[in-house]
Amino acid sequence: MYDYLLGGGHNFEVDRAAVDQAVSALPFLPAVARANRAFLGRVVRHLAEAGVDQFLDLGSGIPTAGNVHEVAQEVNPGVHTVYVDIDPIAVAHSGALLRGHAHTEALCADLRQPRQVLDHPAVTRLIDWRRPVGLLMVAVLHFVEDHEDPWAVVDEFKSAIAPGSYLVLSHVTGDEIPDDARRRAGEIYENASAPGVPRSHAQVARFFDGLTMLDPGLVSVNDWRPALERGKRQPALFYAGVGRKPAPAPEGKQ
Numbered sequence: 034m035y036d037y038l039l040g041g042g043h044n045f046e047v048d049r050a051a052v053d054q055a056v057s058a059l060p061f062l063p064a065v066a067r068a069n070r071a072f073l074g075r076v077v078r079h080l081a082e083a084g085v086d087q088f089l090d091l092g093s094g095i096p097t098a099g100n101v102h103e104v105a106q107e108v109n110p111g112v113h114t115v116y117v118d119i120d121p122i123a124v125a126h127s128g129a130l131l132r133g134h135a136h137t138e139a140l141c142a143d144l145r146q147p148r149q150v151l152d153h154p155a156v157t158r159l160i161d162w163r164r165p166v167g168l169l170m171v172a173v174l175h176f177v178e179d180h181e182d183p184w185a186v187v188d189e190f191k192s193a194i195a196p197g198s199y200l201v202l203s204h205v206t207g208d209e210i211p212d213d214a215r216r217r218a219g220e221i222y223e224n225a226s227a228p229g230v231p232r233s234h235a236q237v238a239r240f241f242d243g244l245t246m247l248d249p250g251l252v253s254v255n256d257w258r259p260a261l262e263r264g265k266r267q268p269a270l271f272y273a274g275v276g277r278k279p280a281p282a283p284e285g286k287q
Contacts, residue, residue, distance in 0.1 A: 065254070065270040069203055072254045072273050073171045074099045076201050079258070080167045081108035085199065087166045088114045089156065091144045091190075092173025095123045100130075101169065102137045112136065113159040117150055119143050144173065145181055147189040165197035172271065174240065175205040175230050187240045196280040199247075202240055203254055203273040207231035237272045244276030 077088065086109055090101050093116035102114035116127050116139040127139030138155045150156060160166060168190055177183035191200060238251050249256065251274035 068255045069172050069271050069273070070099065071260075072203060072257050072271075073101070073169070073201075074104050075258055075260060076275055077101050077104045077167065077169075078108060080199055080201075081105040081112060085165055085167045086112050087160050087164070088112065088169060089150075089160055089166055090114065090116045090169040090171075091150070092170065092176070093118050093123070093127065093139070094120075094172075095126050102131075102134065106136075114138075115140065115156050115159050117142050117144060117156075144170075144190075145177060145186055147186060147193070151190075151193050162193060162195060164195055165199070166194050168194055168198060168200050170200065170202045170240075172203050172205070174202065175232065178230055184239050184242075188242075191243065191278065194278055196278050198278045200241065200244060200276045200278070202237070202275075203271045204237045204240075205229055205231045205270060206233065206237065206272050208233055234272060237274075241274060241276040243278075245279050247275040247277060250274060 080088075081104070086105075088101050088105060093101070101116070102112065105112040105114060114137045116124075116131075116137075118124050118127070118139070118141065121141050124139050124141040131137045131139055136159065138159060140153055140155045142150045142153060144150060151162075170187070174183050174187070177186065187200070187202075194200075234251065241251070249258070251272050254271040254273040257273045257275070
């Protein structure tokens with residue numbers, strides 16, 4: 034569905050029909066999907082320019098234009114990137130795209146099982162946990178339901194990354210969506226492979242507990258360091274933010 038919203042070619046008729054129904058409730062949905070993808074590109078470039086040379090992209094989805102490794106390697110050709118997705122079709126497409134890329138790999142794993150990801154041979158081969166990493170959770174955590182405790186999942190990943198690492202996150206919200214439109218969109222996603230769970234600003238902010246937020250904080254995805262002036266503001270269907278893991282406090286200063 035996301036690939037179709039972005040104008041990609043890796044989607045099926047059932048995906049297109051569901052998206053068309055969702056767009057009837059939320060006409061600005063394609064623009065917001067593109068804004069979310071643009072946010073990912075801006076952040077990856079920013080982090081690569083800041084010296085981050087390894088990225089773990091959780092919930093990477095089916096490949097489309099402006100993939101993480103492509104953006105990062107424009108800055109530093111030696112960047113290592115690991116894509117992780119639970120969907121074997123997405124991983125198969127990624128594997129075909131990445132064939133011949135020594136510093137990039139895709140694997141099929143469930144981010145709800147952090148150790149399954151962190152200890153995977155492909156991850157340990159390309160990611161050095163002793164050094165800063167860009168941990169990307171873009172447009173994925175709203176597919177983890179409350180009873181699965183997504184905050185605990187994120188905390189486990191945060192505990193594994195080195196000081197100086199970054200958590201990059203965007204998440205669907207219903208804060209600015211009319212009740213009727215939110216209800217109709219929810220009904221459509223009930224039939225998807227993973228139900229979408231919109232969360233409030235406060236709920237999304239909890240994912241960054243213990244991290245230092247980069248300016249401008251947790252904002253609408255369009256408002257995270259926009260590259261160009263925009264026209265009419267769209268509702269904040271996604272919140273987006275970047276947090277940096279600080280160095281531990283010196284002993285006796287905690």
